[in-house]
């Protein structure tokens with residue numbers, strides 16, 4: 001498989017998205033230095049952050065392109081060491097993008113729980129309470145398998161003693177979910193710091209889910225909590241979501257530190 005097999009424009013747009021998203025992750029405090037990584041799928045290829053390169057230095061041309069087996073087909077740098085994890089997500093879902101970060105709250109909470117308790121009904125946006133993938137050395141197939149297991153029926157997971165990962169149909173959606181995980185973990189840290197938080201019951205979450213369904217029938221905005229992805233999504237069109245992590249002005253678009261969990265776009269749920 002070569003880049004000839006997919007739209008050159010779509011691949012160029014994906015590489016731009018990946019480069020810009022890295023800058024936004026730094027601006028949003030989700031990563032430091034070279035930590036974390038982002039990818040966008042374009043048909044049978046994946047544009048992924050280069051390995052070991054600071055995000056503020058990554059230009060679209062630096063973004064690696066690999067096939068679904070992990071073979072580099074374009075780009076001057078090796079792909080991120082976490083590429084196997086990204087490819088495992090693409091292999092098992094119809095995801096169009098994957099975001100992995102080392103947000104402080106996510107990394108902290110991943111060290112103390114097996115599953116992030118449902119302190120807020122926003123967990124439904126991720127398919128339910130977020131699981132913690134068991135620890136494995138970064139970049140290994142073992143970690144990829146652990147993350148895959150934690151993502152069953154979920155669109156995000158914590159990674160024990162490491163960070164968080166989320167996927168979505170577009171990079172915008174994956175990034176929103178990755179930020180939501182960090183917000184939920186910040187909520188957990190804050191709540192447990194001042195007492196023993198009450199946890200929403202399955203019944204209470206089901207009531208919210210029913211309300212969301214009703215809202216959708218009435219033309220409401222909420223997205224599906226965990227959309228059923230087709231196994232073979234076909235070529236992606238990143239240009240549709242090119243503003244996902246856009247820093248069009250050249251300077252990072254900084255979000256407030258205590259930003260609401262449903263983030264930047266008008267299409268994001270507001271419930």
Ligand SMILES: [Zn+2]
Nearest residue numbers: 036138162163
């Ligand atoms: Zn990592």
